[in-house]
Amino acid sequence: MDALIQIRDMCKVYNPGENEVRALDHVNLTIDVNEFVAIIGHSGSGKSTLMNMLGCLDIPTSGRYVLHGADVSNLTDDELSDIRNREIGFIFQGFNLIPNLTAIENVELPLIYRGVSKAKRMELSKIALEKVGLAHRMDHKPSEMSGGQQQRVAIARAIAQAPPVILADEPTGNLDSGSTKEIMQILKELHEEGRTVILITHDNEIAEQAKRVITIKDGRIESDSREAG
Numbered sequence: 280m281d282a283l284i285q286i287r288d289m290c291k292v293y294n295p296g297e298n299e300v301r302a303l304d305h306v307n308l309t310i311d312v313n314e315f316v317a318i319i320g321h322s323g324s325g326k327s328t329l330m331n332m333l334g335c336l337d338i339p340t341s342g343r344y345v346l347h348g349a350d351v352s353n354l355t356d357d358e359l360s361d362i363r364n365r366e367i368g369f370i371f372q373g374f375n376l377i378p379n380l381t382a383i384e385n386v387e388l389p390l391i392y393r394g395v396s397k398a399k400r401m402e403l404s405k406i407a408l409e410k411v412g413l414a415h416r417m418d419h420k421p422s423e424m425s426g427g428q429q430q431r432v433a434i435a436r437a438i439a440q441a442p443p444v445i446l447a448d449e450p451t452g453n454l455d456s457g458s459t460k461e462i463m464q465i466l467k468e469l470h471e472e473g474r475t476v477i478l479i480t481h482d483n484e485i486a487e488q489a490k491r492v493i494t495i496k497d498g499r500i501e502s503d504s505r506e507a508g
Contacts, residue, residue, distance in 0.1 A: 282345075283444065283475050284310040284333065289342030291328050291498075302328040303339070304498035310477065312443070315470040317478045317489035325498040327448075330479045334367055334446050335359040347443070364393055368437030372449035374429045376421045376436075382408060383417040386436045393440060407435035411465055427458025434465055438474075445469055448479045463488055 291303040302325050310316055320326035331337040332344060335351055338359070344352045351362055363369075376385045386404040395403070408417055411431040421429050430450060437445060447466060451459040463485065470476045470490075478489055486492050494502040 281312045282309050283312045283314075283347060284308070285343070285345040286332070287343040287345075289332065289339045289344065291325075291332065291337070292340045295340075301498050303332070306342070306495075306498070306500055308493070308500065308503075310475065313470070313473050313475055315467070315476045315478075315490040316493060317480055317486035317491070318493045318495060319480055319483065319486040320495040321481060324495045326479055326481075326495050328498075329495060330446065330448055330477075333477060334369060335363045364389070366442055367444045367446055368440070368442040370430070370433055370437050370445065370447040370450045372452035374421070374426075374433045374453075376429055376432060378421055381418050381420055382413060382424070382432045382435075385421070385432055386439050389436060390439060395440070403439045404435070407439040408432070410438065411435045412461075425458070426454050427461055430454060430458065430462055431465070434462070438469065443475060445474050445476045446479075447476065449481070450478070451480075451482075451485060459485075 286306055286308040289303055289306045290301065293300040293302060306329065318326050318329060332339055338354070339352055342352065343350060346362065347366060351359065354362070377388065380388070383404050386407055387400045390400040390403060405417070408414055411434050413428060413431055413435065416424060416428060445466070451462050454462065466476050466478065478485065480486050492504045493500060
C-alpha cells in the first residue's frame with residue numbers, strides 16, 4: 280500500500296522552558312491510502328493536538344509531516360489552507376453549520392471558497408446530500424433538523440469535493456445511539472469507496488469499529504493495532 284501520511288519524530292511543545300508541556304513527544308506514525316484508523320485517548324492525551332497536525336491546522340515544534348508526498352511541516356498559513364482545502368474533509372463534533380443557511384447552502388460553502396462554478400457546486404452538493412440520505416431535506420435549515428441530520432449535512436459538506444482524507448473529530452459525540460450508528464455506517468461506506476478515514480475519539484466502542492486503533496497517552500503512541508496484527 281502507498282503511504283498517505285508519514286509522521287517522523289514529531290514534537291509539539293507549549294510554553295518551552297521550565298513549565299513546558301509536551302503535547303506530542305517524538306511521535307512516529309504512518310497511515311496508508313484507504314485505511315480506516317481510530318485514534319483514541321483520554322482528555323489531555325495529545326489526541327486533539329495530533330488531529331490538528333494531521334489536519335494541517337497547526338505545525339509541529341519539531342519533526343516532519345509528509346502528506347501525499349509533500350512535506351507540510353513548515354508551510355505558511357496560506358499554504359496549509361490550500362492543502363486542507365484540497366486534501367482533507369473535516370467532520371466535527373459540533374457540526375459547525377451556518378444557522379441561517381439551508382442544508383445545500385451549507386454544503387456548497389467550502390466549494391465557493393475553492394472557486395467551483397455555481398452549476399458544479401449545486402451538482403456536487405446534491406450528490407453529497409443524497410449519499411448521506413438527505414435528498415429530501417436540502418432546503419431545511421439546521422434548526423429544522425435533528426442532531427443526527429445536522430451531522431449528516433456536515434459529512435456531506437466534508438465529502439462534496441471528494442477529498443482523499445476524511446478527518447472526523449468525535450463525530451458522534453453529541454448524538455444518540457441511533458444517529459451514532461447511522462454516522463458510523465456512512466464513514467464505513469466512505470472507507471469502502473476508497474477514502475482514508477481518520478476518526479478521533481475517546482470512546483472504545485466507536486474506535487473498535489475502525490480497522491486499526493491507535494492509542495495515545497501523554498503525547499506518545501502507547502499502542503497501535505496495525506503493529507499487533
